[in-house]
Amino acid sequence: MTDNKASIPWYRVAFTKRWLSYFLLTALFAGACVALSTWQFARRDEAKQEINRVLANYNAEPIALTEALPDPTQFDENDKWIPIVVTGTYLPEEQLVARSRPREQVAGVEVLTPLKTGDGMIFIVDRGWLPANENPVDPYILPQPPTGGVTVVARLKASEPSIPGRGMSDGQVATIELPLIQEVLNAPTYTGAYGLLESEDPVPVDQAPLPALKPTLDEGAHLSYALQWIMFGVLAFIGLGWAVRNELRIRNSETAEGKAKLEAQAQKRASKPSEEDIEDAILDGR
Known part of the structure; x- marks a missing residue:
């Protein structure tokens, strides 16, 4: 059939x-x-x-911090990497470190130093990266910033978001969350953006942390x-x-x-x- x-x-x-x-x-x-x-x-x-x-x-010319951030609580993402110049006094006793910042597969932190400006505001300066040392008690020996008046040139970056379940302990923060840092410092602080150090005058006596790496111009394999x-x-x-x-x-x-x-x-x-x-x-x- x-x-x-x-x-x-x-x-x-x-x-x-x-x-x-x-x-x-x-x-x-x-x-x-x-x-x-x-x-x-x-x-x-x-x-x-x-x-x-x-x-x-x-590579733009630096502008005044107050011009770049007229509102200390706001930041336009299109202004990222703009160089700013600000004069003030470092507060070394208030230094913090942003932990878990590996660089070229080496564990390390970024050193955050508050800079008190002439109008009494605090601007957070990321002075650079430090590798972990072999001392288990104090793995990060923070270099001292310049004393007295200092002129800083830095590039702006936005405040980082918080990480749920991870806060601050022993002078260390999980992220560069500026509103949290403002609470710790208990002082009026720029919470819209912080600065990656480019140069400071006068030059510090201690060896400064390693400067931030220049961002790559690679769009990736997307x-x-x-x-x-x-x-x-x-x-x-x-x-x-x-x-x-x-x-x-x-x-x-x-x-x-x-x-x-x-x-x-x-x-x-x-x-x-x-x-x-x-x-x-x-x-x-x-």
Whole structure:
């Protein structure tokens, strides 16, 4: 009875409940790939914006702190890396360290020194990075900043967000969270931004911490990852189509029409001379 069946049309296979379920799973997977691709494109846009900020602001002429931050509690992210100049007096007894700041796979901290300006406000200066030493009791010996009046040139960065469950202990903070530092200092403080030290005058007697590294102008591999996720989504549908076609071919091979096609293909292959026949014909001709 099977031999009298005609070929099965493709939609009789593709629109079955089983293959529709597979199609739904494929669509969900492709949707996830699109979402991940969109996320990578957004990450690339953020990286490009950061590169533009560095190119526009990093080597600009320093401006007064009060001009850059007219409102001590606010900060425009587009002003990141702008150099500012401010004069005041360091408060070395109030120094803090931002912990868990590895650099080139070496454990370390960033030294945060409050600078009291002429109007009584506190501006937090990140004076640089210190590696951990071998003293388990006091792993970070903080160098003393210049005493008396000092003129500081620093680049602005926004206050860092808090980390839930991690606060402050023994003069150490988990992040450079300026509102928290203001509470610790109990003094009016710039909470919108702090400064990465570029230079200070006079030069300190103690060796200063290592200066901050210049940000890289590399947008990363986000574009490549985004295109890869798109490709994965497309390949999922191609694989689904191949699977449907393969099942259709197997099922049609059992019908009379399918068997006739297979026999015709076999006869066609048999009618063609083999490589051995061609070689024998060439030798005979010689």
